[in-house]
Amino acid sequence: MKIVQKSIKFFTVLAIALCSFHGFASDSDKKNNDQNDGGVVDTKKEVEEYILHHIQDSHDFNLFSYTNDAGERKHFGFPLPVIVYTSEGLKTFMSSEFHHNDDGSVVVTKGDVKLAKLHGKIYEIEAGDELEFVDHHPTNAHKVLDFSITKSVMGVLLVGLLLLWWFSSLARQYKKRQIPTGFGRVLEPLVIYVRDEIARPNIGEKHYRRFTGYLMTVFFFIWILNLLGLTPLGFNVTGQLAVTACLAIFTLVVYTVSGNKHYWGHILWMPGVPVLIRPVLAIIELAGALVIKPFSLLVRLFANISAGHIVVMSLIAIMFTLKQSLGVVGATGLSLVLSFFITLIEVLVAFLQAYIFTMLSALFIGMAVEEHAHH
Amino acid sequence: MYNLIGAGLIVIGAGIGLGQIGGKAMEGIARQPEATGKIQTAMIIIAALLEGLAFGALFLGK
Numbered sequence: 001m002k003i004v005q006k007s008i009k010f011f012t013v014l015a016i017a018l019c020s021f022h023g024f025a026s027d028s029d030k031k032n033n034d035q036n037d038g039g040v041v042d043t044k045k046e047v048e049e050y051i052l053h054h055i056q057d058s059h060d061f062n063l064f065s066y067t068n069d070a071g072e073r074k075h076f077g078f079p080l081p082v083i084v085y086t087s088e089g090l091k092t093f094m095s096s097e098f099h100h101n102d103d104g105s106v107v108v109t110k111g112d113v114k115l116a117k118l119h120g121k122i123y124e125i126e127a128g129d130e131l132e133f134v135d136h137h138p139t140n141a142h143k144v145l146d147f148s149i150t151k152s153v154m155g156v157l158l159v160g161l162l163l164l165w166w167f168s169s170l171a172r173q174y175k176k177r178q179i180p181t182g183f184g185r186v187l188e189p190l191v192i193y194v195r196d197e198i199a200r201p202n203i204g205e206k207h208y209r210r211f212t213g214y215l216m217t218v219f220f221f222i223w224i225l226n227l228l229g230l231t232p233l234g235f236n237v238t239g240q241l242a243v244t245a246c247l248a249i250f251t252l253v254v255y256t257v258s259g260n261k262h263y264w265g266h267i268l269w270m271p272g273v274p275v276l277i278r279p280v281l282a283i284i285e286l287a288g289a290l291v292i293k294p295f296s297l298l299v300r301l302f303a304n305i306s307a308g309h310i311v312v313m314s315l316i317a318i319m320f321t322l323k324q325s326l327g328v329v330g331a332t333g334l335s336l337v338l339s340f341f342i343t344l345i346e347v348l349v350a351f352l353q354a355y356i357f358t359m360l361s362a363l364f365i366g367m368a369v370e371e372h373a374h375h
Numbered sequence: 376m377y378n379l380i381g382a383g384l385i386v387i388g389a390g391i392g393l394g395q396i397g398g399k400a401m402e403g404i405a406r407q408p409e410a411t412g413k414i415q416t417a418m419i420i421i422a423a424l425l426e427g428l429a430f431g432a433l434f435l436g437k
Contacts, residue, residue, distance in 0.1 A: 296427060299434070300423070300427030300431065303430030306434075307430050353423070356420065356423040
């Protein structure tokens with residue numbers, strides 16, 4: 001009992017220390033303005049820009065940036081490769097050539113092609129030397145096919161390699177022993193949980209083996225990516241529409257391809273309904289099965305995770321926006337307490353969203369492969 | 376301004392929904408304490424589905 005109490009104390013202190021750490025990590029990005037008037041307006045806009053910038057994808061991996069005493073902007077991070085398919089073929093270069101510029105003023109010339117970056121998107125300038133734009137839309141350039149290794153792509157690759165490493169070494173252990181040792185002990189109950197609580201009940205005893213691989217991949221992938229987004233490293237992978245759309249499309253492909261005759265029968269020519277209504281219902285059911293189900297998976301994961309990130313960043317920004325009214329200590333204290341509790345909730349949400357996505361995927365797959373005796 | 380009213384309506388909808396789920400879950404647990412685990416799991420699943428709807432609507436309305 002004493003050991004449990006000591007551990008609880010230790011972990012509480014550790015959790016508080018770690019969760020408040022990422023409040024400080026974002027601190028260095030703000031300039032120190034001691035103005036009393038006009039400071040509030042500028043701070044709010046800066047906070048909005050900061051939050052929007054960190055929700056979006058980025059072509060370089062920037063941990064933090066600050067303005068040093070000489071007035072220069074210093075960045076701590078490393079550039080990522082930019083791979084674009086322009087009208088002159090594939091061009092590859094490091095994003096450091098853009099010099100952290102995001103408003104289209106730095107033009108990179110590769111061969112005959114001029115490229116500029118505006119709000120995170122890379123454009124090829126067609127006429128003239130500079131990117132001209134009206135209201136965030138360039139007038140003399142068009143977008144190029146962007147295959148760059150951005151921060152989110154790096155996150156996906158990182159987690160992919162991590163999963164490969166962890167689970168291949170876990171699988172290898174079963175050749176020599178019955179019970180795994182080391183980190184495998186943490187992973188094995190989770191794997192069994194996915195198989196016995198998510199896959200088996202929803203898909204049924206006959207077919208669950210075919211799909212457990214996919215379900216486990218999706219579960220751990222989303223869970224680890226969500227947790228990665230809570231670290232001070234500034235990742236926001238599952239909060240990108242593209243990533244969640246991809247995962248939803250994977251689930252769609254899996255349960256559409258493995259649908260059997262009963263499944264399509266129930267969608268297109270459902271029994272138990274007057275024949276005249278069946279075509280109308282068929283259209284609705286088809287839309288439901290092919291569009292609405294994956295769309296809901298997509299939106300659920302995307303909105304939960306990105307909304308969570310926005311809330312955490314906004315609460316941290318309270319440190320700066322309420323500095324005038326509550327004083328430095330009050331604002332910082334309030335911000336730390338609130339963002340600590342929200343981060344705890346976000347840790348729960350990280351697991352929950354992974355579980356929900358996997359469970360709904362299993363449910364849809366189960367509905368597709370279900371074979372039942374006709375009434 | 377209409378953004379705020381819309382957001383308020385969304386929160387009301389989500390609040391009513393989640394309140395219903397929570398309430399019925401509590402009643403179920405009170406009736407049969409040994410089924411607490413299953414009821415909790417089902418409650419959390421439905422809550423997540425509802426939250427998905429609410430967040431999606433919030434995002435669509437920006």
